[in-house]
Amino acid sequence: MKNSKFLKFSAFDLMSGYSKGEFIVSDVIETVLEYIEINERNLNALITPMYEEARSRAWMLDAALARGEDLGPLFGVPVVIKDNITTDGVRTTCGSRMLENWIPPFSAHVVRCLERAGAVVIGKANMDEFAMGSSTEYSAFGPTLNPWDLSKVPGGSSGGSAASVAAGYAPIALGSDTGGSIRQPAAFCGVYGLKPTYGLVSRYGLVAFASSLDQIGPFARDLKDLALVLQIISEPDDCDATCVRKERPNYLEFLNESSLEGFKVGYLSDYKSLEIDEEVKKAVTEALKICQDAGAEIIEVELPISARYGLPCYYTIAPAEASSSLARFDGVRYGFSVEAEDLQELYQKSRGGGFGPEVKRRILIGTFVLSSSGYETYYLQAQKARQLVVKEFDEVFLKADVLLLPATPTLPFKRGEKILDPVKVYMADLFTIPVNLAGLPGLSMKVSSSSSGLPVGIQLVSKKFCEGDILKTASIIERAVGPATTIMGGDRK
Amino acid sequence: MNEFIPVIGLEIHVQLATKSKMFCSCSTDYIGVKPNSHVCPICLGLPGSLPMINEKAIMYAIRTALAMRCKVNTRTIFHRKHYFYPDLPKAYQISQYDLPLAVDGCLEVSDDDGKTQRIRIQRLHLEEDAGKLVHSTASGRLMGAEYSLVDCNRAGVPLMEIVTHPDIASAKQAREFVSRLRQLVRYLGVSDGDMEAGSLRVDANISIMEPGCEYGEKVEVKNMNSLRALERALEYEYERQKEAKKEGKAIVSETRHWDDGSNITISSRSKEEAEDYRYFPDPDLPPLVVDERVIVQLCKGLPELPWEVLGRFMSDYGLSSDEAEVLTERRDVALLMDELVKEGASIKVASNWIRTEILRVLNERGISAEDLPVQTSEIAGLLLLVDRGDLSTTAAKEVFNLMLEKSINVEEAVKILGLSTGKLTGPELEAVIDKVLSENSDVVEEIRAGKDKKGKKIKFLQGIVMRETKGQADPKEVQSFIMSKI
Numbered sequence: 001m002k003n004s005k006f007l008k009f010s011a012f013d014l015m016s017g018y019s020k021g022e023f024i025v026s027d028v029i030e031t032v033l034e035y036i037e038i039n040e041r042n043l044n045a046l047i048t049p050m051y052e053e054a055r056s057r058a059w060m061l062d063a064a065l066a067r068g069e070d071l072g073p074l075f076g077v078p079v080v081i082k083d084n085i086t087t088d089g090v091r092t093t094c095g096s097r098m099l100e101n102w103i104p105p106f107s108a109h110v111v112r113c114l115e116r117a118g119a120v121v122i123g124k125a126n127m128d129e130f131a132m133g134s135s136t137e138y139s140a141f142g143p144t145l146n147p148w149d150l151s152k153v154p155g156g157s158s159g160g161s162a163a164s165v166a167a168g169y170a171p172i173a174l175g176s177d178t179g180g181s182i183r184q185p186a187a188f189c190g191v192y193g194l195k196p197t198y199g200l201v202s203r204y205g206l207v208a209f210a211s212s213l214d215q216i217g218p219f220a221r222d223l224k225d226l227a228l229v230l231q232i233i234s235e236p237d238d239c240d241a242t243c244v245r246k247e248r249p250n251y252l253e254f255l256n257e258s259s260l261e262g263f264k265v266g267y268l269s270d271y272k273s274l275e276i277d278e279e280v281k282k283a284v285t286e287a288l289k290i291c292q293d294a295g296a297e298i299i300e301v302e303l304p305i306s307a308r309y310g311l312p313c314y315y316t317i318a319p320a321e322a323s324s325s326l327a328r329f330d331g332v333r334y335g336f337s338v339e340a341e342d343l344q345e346l347y348q349k350s351r352g353g354g355f356g357p358e359v360k361r362r363i364l365i366g367t368f369v370l371s372s373s374g375y376e377t378y379y380l381q382a383q384k385a386r387q388l389v390v391k392e393f394d395e396v397f398l399k400a401d402v403l404l405l406p407a408t409p410t411l412p413f414k415r416g417e418k419i420l421d422p423v424k425v426y427m428a429d430l431f432t433i434p435v436n437l438a439g440l441p442g443l444s445m446k447v448s449s450s451s452s453g454l455p456v457g458i459q460l461v462s463k464k465f466c467e468g469d470i471l472k473t474a475s476i477i478e479r480a481v482g483p484a485t486t487i488m489g490g491d492r493k
Numbered sequence: 494m495n496e497f498i499p500v501i502g503l504e505i506h507v508q509l510a511t512k513s514k515m516f517c518s519c520s521t522d523y524i525g526v527k528p529n530s531h532v533c534p535i536c537l538g539l540p541g542s543l544p545m546i547n548e549k550a551i552m553y554a555i556r557t558a559l560a561m562r563c564k565v566n567t568r569t570i571f572h573r574k575h576y577f578y579p580d581l582p583k584a585y586q587i588s589q590y591d592l593p594l595a596v597d598g599c600l601e602v603s604d605d606d607g608k609t610q611r612i613r614i615q616r617l618h619l620e621e622d623a624g625k626l627v628h629s630t631a632s633g634r635l636m637g638a639e640y641s642l643v644d645c646n647r648a649g650v651p652l653m654e655i656v657t658h659p660d661i662a663s664a665k666q667a668r669e670f671v672s673r674l675r676q677l678v679r680y681l682g683v684s685d686g687d688m689e690a691g692s693l694r695v696d697a698n699i700s701i702m703e704p705g706c707e708y709g710e711k712v713e714v715k716n717m718n719s720l721r722a723l724e725r726a727l728e729y730e731y732e733r734q735k736e737a738k739k740e741g742k743a744i745v746s747e748t749r750h751w752d753d754g755s756n757i758t759i760s761s762r763s764k765e766e767a768e769d770y771r772y773f774p775d776p777d778l779p780p781l782v783v784d785e786r787v788i789v790q791l792c793k794g795l796p797e798l799p800w801e802v803l804g805r806f807m808s809d810y811g812l813s814s815d816e817a818e819v820l821t822e823r824r825d826v827a828l829l830m831d832e833l834v835k836e837g838a839s840i841k842v843a844s845n846w847i848r849t850e851i852l853r854v855l856n857e858r859g860i861s862a863e864d865l866p867v868q869t870s871e872i873a874g875l876l877l878l879v880d881r882g883d884l885s886t887t888a889a890k891e892v893f894n895l896m897l898e899k900s901i902n903v904e905e906a907v908k909i910l911g912l913s914t915g916k917l918t919g920p921e922l923e924a925v926i927d928k929v930l931s932e933n934s935d936v937v938e939e940i941r942a943g944k945d946k947k948g949k950k951i952k953f954l955q956g957i958v959m960r961e962t963k964g965q966a967d968p969k970e971v972q973s974f975i976m977s978k979i
Contacts, residue, residue: 086541099540106534108541207540212776240543241778321776324573327584328538332643347577370575370771379773 003031007168008486010222011077011229014171018076024065025076029058029120032078036123036169039489042150045163046123047083047093047141054078054122061118072118074232079114080164080173083124084131085216086205087111094207095127095139095157098329098336098354108205109240110174110216110233117232122170126160129356130326131181131209133157134428135418138358143415146188147487148454152412155185155428158219162189165219168486172229173219178209179314180408180432182217183444183459187407190446190455191484192226192474193219195432197464198439199244201230202237210321211242213314213436221484223445223475227251230467246465254471258479260296265473266400269300272307274430280406283447283456287404290480291473299400305392306434309385311426314433316369316382322359323366329354361422386437393438397463402473406431407444407459411452435461443470446484447477455484497701497738499731500708501661505674507653507684508622508692509553514649515621516544516587523646524690528627536621536649538582543777546571550619550651552791553683554594555783557653558617559792560677563598567785571619571778574770579643580624588654590772592780593618600677601800602669607814612670613658624648653683659698659708664727668720671695676799680824688719695723700744701734709734710744714758716751726751730758802827810840819848825862826852829869836873839880846876850893866900874903882967885959888912922966926974929957940979951975 006014006028017023033051040046061076081087084094086104088111093099111121128138136144136159144159146152147167154163158175162185165173175182177195186193194217201216208214216233220226231251237243267288271281292298331337331350338349355363369378396403408428418424435442441462446455462469514521517535534542558565572590598614624645628638635641655674661667675686675693686693695717700709714730717723729751734744749758774780797805799821806817806827821827826847833843851872855862865872875892878884884892888910895906930937933954940950951972958971 084541092540094540102540104534104539104541106539106541204543205541208777210776239545241545242776320773324575324585324771324773327575327577328540328582330577330579330584332579333537333582334539343577343579367771370773372769372771375771375773 003027004035004488006031007035007488009171010483011074011171011220011225012222014077015071015073015075018065019071025058025061025120026055028076029054029078029122032122032169039167039169042489043145043147043163043167044142045126045144045154045160045167045169046080047095047126047139047160048091048124050090050121050123053090054120057120061120072116073228074114074172075118077119077172078122078170079119080123080125080161080170081111081121082127082158082161082173082175084127084176084207084209085111085174086207087121087124090121090124092124092207093141094131095129095136095141096354096356096359097140099207099334100140100336102335104205106205108216109202109235109237111205113233113235114174114229119172123164125158125164125173125175128157128159128181129359130207130322131157131176131178131214132322132358132362134180134184134425135413135415136160136163136185137415138356140356145415146412148190149412149452151414152454153188153415153417155188155408155412157181157185158193159185159188161219162186162191162193165189165191165221166484166487168488171221171225174216174229174233175219176206176209176214176216177432177436177442178213178215178318179436180429182219183432183435183442184408184428186219187444187446187455187457187459188412190449190457190487191219191221192223192443192445193217194226194230194443194467194470195435195441196230196234196467197441198436199242200234200248200441200465200467202235202240202243204237204239204243208321208325210318211325212321213318215436221486223471223478223483224252224255226443227255227471244465249468251467251471254468255475257472257475258294260291260294260473260476263291263296263402263469263473264299264400265291265296266299266301266396266403268303268405270302274307275409276406277410279411279448279450279456280409280458284404284406284458287447287458287477290477291404293480294476296473301396301400301403303392303396303434305385305388306437307430310389310434310437311430313382313385313389314429314437315365315426316378317386317437319362319366320369320379320382321366323363323370326355326359326363358422389434389437390439393434393440401462401466402469403461404473405459405461407457408432411450411454411456431459435459440464441467441470443474445474445477447481497703497731497735499663499727500659500700500702500711501664501667501727502659502698503655503657503661503667503670504696504698505655505657505671506694506696507557507655507674507678507686509550509651509653510682510684511547511549511553511651513547513549515547515550515619515651516649519649521650523625523644523650526646528642528644529646531646532648536582537645538584538648544587544775546778546781547651550653551594551781551783553651553681554617554619554653555788555791556681556795557655557678557683558595558598559788560681560795560798561598561600561614561617561655563595563614563617565595565783565788566592567783567788568592569594569781569783571775571781572772573775574620574772576768576770578623579641580626580645580648582624582645582648586620586623587775587778588620589618600670600673602666602673604666604669610660610662610666612660612666615656615658617653617655620652620654622647622650622652659700664724664731667697667727668724671723672720673799676822680796680799691718697723697727697730699727699730699734701731701738709738710746712744712746712758713748714751715748715761716753718753722751722753725756726758729756733758796824799824799827806830810834810844812840812844816844816848819852820844823861826855829862832869833873833876836870838873838876842876842880843873846872846879850890854897865897867896867902871896871902878903884912918967918970922962922970923974925961925966926958926971926978929954929961930975930978933957937979
């Protein structure tokens with residue numbers, strides 16, 4: 001394949017090439033689209049590749065380039081968008097039969113931000129249905145495979161976004177993270193994935209799973225790209241009442257620091273009875289060593305409440321909100337609809353036929369915990385537990401600046417391995433879920449490769465709105481271990 | 494047997510007169526508008542859309558709450574209330590639950606004897622309206638419809654729900670309460686309060702109890718589209734429950750619909766199968782915090798309230814309660830009264846003129862007093878002429894009508910009608926009288942012959958003179974002239 005170098009380029013590489021006149025947007029987009037067409041037969045990372053839209057956008061941008069117009073900060077950079085983020089005129093399925101043919105009449109705030117910056121949306125990424133899952137196996141459009149090892153899952157629910165970036169479809173993708181849906185697939189696919197602080201990025205246009213936990217965030221192979229995208233998508237928005245108005249710092253500046261002198265990095269010294277893969281533990285130790293070498297003080301922390309109550313709390317609150325957010329899919333106005341004799345039957349058949357098993361499971365749980373018989377026993381208790389998790393992190397962050405934790409307890413698991421056991425799948429989110437409950441920012445990144453050649457990631461967590469501290473720490477680690485790489489078909493084991 | 498007394502509480506939904514909807518910027522106009530033309534992703538509940546609170550609706554609701562002396566909660570929460578129905582786009586309604594915008598107020602109503610009764614307000618909260626279903630039947634009813642269509646123009650229109658304590662003791666009092674509340678929201682300019690059009694909807698809870706006993710099972714009555722329907726529905730329901738009790742039947746706690754055609758309530762849903770709404774705080778809307786200073790500002794900005802204006806008209810203007818009632822029914826009219834008095838019109842004349850002429854014109858044209866095409870100072874000028882006896886009431890009406898018709902001032906109207914605003918008196922009047930007497934010499938003869946014992950014939954002549962002079966003569970002067978000439 002000619003020009004396959006484009007597939008390894010970062011956003012900054014591409015923009016530098018455009019501005020020097022080394023190549024034009026159409027060159028890059030054509031290469032990318034051709035590559036996608038071939039690779040999709042294996043990966044299935046995209047639900048809707050946007051060949052036509054991407055080509056015409058590339059021509060438009062090239063015309064602007066030729067006219068010498070000001071180039072946006074993401075000029076001509078291909079991006080992949082998770083398919084629960086609306087794109088005006090392009091179907092947005094949420095990985096569900098329910099929305100298989102739904103074409104939204106508006107674009108999400110983040111998509112508008114990226115397009116204003118000059119990005120080229122090249123496709124809508126596969127995902128677990130309505131973002132419920134950790135393997136992208138719960139997609140109504142078939143599973144996405146892990147580009148590092150096709151027998152493994154890419155993680156989820158943003159598996160399509162993570163796999164796209166890892167495989168070189170685009171240097172950048174957007175995902176959403178409700179309980180780990182960015183960080184876990186980023187770790188499984190060996191790329192950077194950031195879940196920003198709750199309220200930093202507008203959720204307008206993100207199809208809600210659980211509004212109090214959902215947050216949109218970027219994937220990238222390069223930390224600089226990641227910081228740049230965060231800058232662009234975190235523009236305050238008056239259409240989301242939970243999006244904070246305060247000014248955002250310049251995230252790129254945090255990447256220039258060479259020392260962690262005076263910085264405290266917390267870690268869990270004792271995983272108690274938790275089953276953590278040895279290779280994951282090793283990666284955490286390695287990353288801690290890098291931080292220590294850079295001058296950071298390494299301190300032990302404990303998160304007993306998060307460890308004990310995090311999962312049950314999350315699996316009460318998230319389904320509760322989901323049962324509410326997904327109530328609107330009733331077959332009346334849009335989406336999957338089955339002809340019926342009466343209203344009751346219309347609801348039953350449309351919802352029964354449009355939703356997959358995991359979504360139904362969570363709607364049932366959520367409906368129960370919000371019902372008059374479950375509200376006090378479950379929903380209110382979970383809210384109290386959530387407050388305790390928040391408090392626990394508040395106290396930990398009095399001592400530490402960032403926490404360095406596993407991103408997931410295991411390496412990428414085999415396809416079909418866990419889908420039959422929901423509780424095992426839920427365990428995959430053990431280290432990511434408390435971060436959502438507390439509304440904190442969290443980044444996962446590849447630190448090493450396992451003996452089997454799979455990426456092994458770690459997670460960095462900081463105080464609210466302190467993404468800068470995470471980026472600073474991550475950049476020190478990146479300098480030691482190198483940026484994430486594109487894994488192309490030929491490189492695969 | 495002891496008499497049963499009705500125990501009534503009301504739940505009133507008031508559509509707020511904001512320009513845009515509760516959680517989006519779509520227009521709130523939905524009557525006579527093309528279906529689904531005032532909609533957007535937010536009020537259609539499309540996936541990915543998020544609500545934003547309309548501050549104006551909050552302000553309107555706080556104003557109403559303050560006027561009813563409610564306690565306004567400075568921290569209030571929006572909840573989701575879930576149920577499936579095709580007119581509810583998100584399958585939940587954004588409403589309020591355990592932390593409403595305001596609680597614990599009251600509104601006073603007076604009965605026929607002028608005694609006032611305080612009806613306590615339990616809570617006031619904000620929510621969004623649902624859309625409307627249009628059924629394919631000729632009657633517009635669901636029954637027998639081949640298909641139904643959804644119009645979302647009304648979906649998301651702000652609603653203020655006001656709930657009273659069960660302090661209302663009769664159907665008449667319920668009617669009086671709603672009438673007072675409607676007057677209040679109109680005074681405040683927060684709603685047009687039109688029951689027929691559905692911008693003010695009343696649901697009533699009614700039970701009956703024997704004095705000293707416990708409350709009976711309560712029945713919710715819906716679908717009353719006018720004050721009259723409300724009163725009749727509650728009267729009917731009271732009688733129905735009383736009869737049932739007397740016959741030893743149990744009252745079922747249920748929802749009943751008022752049927753305006755057949756004048757009865759019909760059972761529609763038993764409360765036992767009541768839905769579980771699964772209320773929980775809407776995670777898309779952080780708790781709403783209202784600054785104390787804003788509340789103080791809104792309190793200071795309240796207009797003079799209807800009952801305050803009524804009291805002032807009685808004490809300052811010396812008007813009877815009936816007169817004052819009519820004059821203060823509408824705020825625009827009460828304001829006009831004040832302005833006319835300020836412009837020099839006499840209280841008596843202004844009060845009479847408003848209650849007859851002005852209200853007639855306003856009702857005929859369906860306009861408010863501010864929309865009258867003549868200036869208030871001109872109306873005051875006209876009333877001054879009436880007061881001084883320079884124009885008779887009859888002539889003044891003609892002048893007023895012409896002023897309205899042509900949007901001209903008093904002077905011009907008087908001129909066009911060929912009237913003079915001075916009195917017709919002295920020799921000029923005498924000449925007219927001489928003419929009338931000579932044209933009616935037969936009547937004059939009869940009077941002279943002493944055939945006018947009851948004075949009817951003199952009055953007859955007097956009337957002709959007044960007509961001839963277009964009412965510009967002083968009746969007393971006319972009478973004395975006629976007497977002296979006969």
